[in-house]
Amino acid sequence: MKRGFGSDNHSGTHPQILEALTRVQQDHEPSYGTDAYSETALQIFKEHFGPKAEVFFVFNGTAANVLCLKSLTKSYHSVLCSDVSHINVDECASPENLAHCKLWPLPTSDGKLKLEQLQSAIIRRGDQHFSQMKVISLTQPTEYGTVYQLQELKAIITWAHKEGMKVHIDGARLCNAAVHLNISLQELITDLGVDALSFGGTKNGLAFGEAVVVFDPSLKEDIKYYRKQLGQLPSKSRMLAAQFSAYLTNDLWKKIASHSLNMAQLLLQEASKIPQVKITQATESNVVFAIIPKSWVKALREEHFFYVWDEKTTECRWMTTWDTRPEDIMNFTRKMKELADETSSRPLS
Numbered sequence: 001m002k003r004g005f006g007s008d009n010h011s012g013t014h015p016q017i018l019e020a021l022t023r024v025q026q027d028h029e030p031s032y033g034t035d036a037y038s039e040t041a042l043q044i045f046k047e048h049f050g051p052k053a054e055v056f057f058v059f060n061g062t063a064a065n066v067l068c069l070k071s072l073t074k075s076y077h078s079v080l081c082s083d084v085s086h087i088n089v090d091e092c093a094s095p096e097n098l099a100h101c102k103l104w105p106l107p108t109s110d111g112k113l114k115l116e117q118l119q120s121a122i123i124r125r126g127d128q129h130f131s132q133m134k135v136i137s138l139t140q141p142t143e144y145g146t147v148y149q150l151q152e153l154k155a156i157i158t159w160a161h162k163e164g165m166k167v168h169i170d171g172a173r174l175c176n177a178a179v180h181l182n183i184s185l186q187e188l189i190t191d192l193g194v195d196a197l198s199f200g201g202t203k204n205g206l207a208f209g210e211a212v213v214v215f216d217p218s219l220k221e222d223i224k225y226y227r228k229q230l231g232q233l234p235s236k237s238r239m240l241a242a243q244f245s246a247y248l249t250n251d252l253w254k255k256i257a258s259h260s261l262n263m264a265q266l267l268l269q270e271a272s273k274i275p276q277v278k279i280t281q282a283t284e285s286n287v288v289f290a291i292i293p294k295s296w297v298k299a300l301r302e303e304h305f306f307y308v309w310d311e312k313t314t315e316c317r318w319m320t321t322w323d324t325r326p327e328d329i330m331n332f333t334r335k336m337k338e339l340a341d342e343t344s345s346r347p348l349s
């Protein structure tokens with residue numbers, strides 16, 4: 001398959017991560033996270049998230065989300081989330097089936113939950129007939145590539161804690177948000193008081209692997225057992241640890257995110273020159289959302305694959321990644337310009 005704009009899951013492993021993976025092949029190491037590489041990775045996470053951070057590697061993002069929600073809820077709890085959140089629409093009801101909580105999706109136009117909306121969603125407190133709202137799950141950056149500003153997060157988290165609620169962040173692409181906001185991971189997560197974080201690796205250049213990060217020692221105890229029950233305790237943990245260590249060292253995370261974001265800006269800039277292309281979301285991360293004429297989709301996809309997000313409106317999702325090249329974007333937008341010219345020069349019938 002040609003290099004396209006389908007997903008940051010479509011690209012391979014970043015060469016520096018691959019190199020880190022090959023380095024840990026040399027010797028034997030103890031298993032299940034008791035190896036030296038896992039200890040090094042934990043220390044590196046603590047440098048980024050503060051000394052209270054506790055880290056649990058898992059194989060994928062769905063498991064990270066489930067593990068966070070399981071550790072924050074009881075079976076009579078609800079999780080407020082956006083209608084387009086990955087936990088709501090793309091995890092095959094895993095949170096409900098494996099974390100045994102109820103999801104309570106709220107409508108959003110840009111993927112971001114608003115404080116007032118959350119405040120009015122808190123109803124029937126203490127009513128034994130009603131599942132009790134306990135967690136707010138925010139995706140940062142959102143599934144639409146929009147980014148919560150620090151002030152927005154601060155307001156939501158402060159209020160949630162005052163209400164006795166916990167906050168989970170689905171950070172499958174968290175580093176893109178940190179780079180967009182030009183802040184550290186500590187400022188974006190720890191200083192705001194986030195309770196549980198799903199920290200993404202795979203979409204950002206790792207071959208596989210995500211990390212659950214929590215700060216409360218009592219959660220650490222539960223997660224240890226829940227991870228095993230969910231089948232997510234990696235035996236060769238060093239394979240995940242080494243990748244995360246490389247990712248979080250020498251600013252590789254920043255370099256990867258900056259590249260993906262710059263490529264999205266270039267795509268936005270070039271696509272915006274074409275009158276028939278209607279940009280539908282703010283481009284704040286590594287993705288551009290746009291409505292294009294339906295008749296263009298097939299020819300464009302033959303050049304560079306992408307997903308149609310909404311079949312009814314032909315809203316498309318164009319996602320960039322660590323190995324997107326400017327020439328991919330120029331070729332893609334050139335093809336769009338050709339299609340635009342053909343459409344406008346076609347005689348009326």
Ligand SMILES: Cc1ncc(COP(=O)(O)O)c(C=O)c1O
Nearest residue numbers: 060061062063086139143170172
């Ligand atoms: C925002 C978000 N969260 C979580 C995930 C879960 O990832 P996985 O497919 O690894 O379970 C994805 C995957 O696309 C995602 O986009």
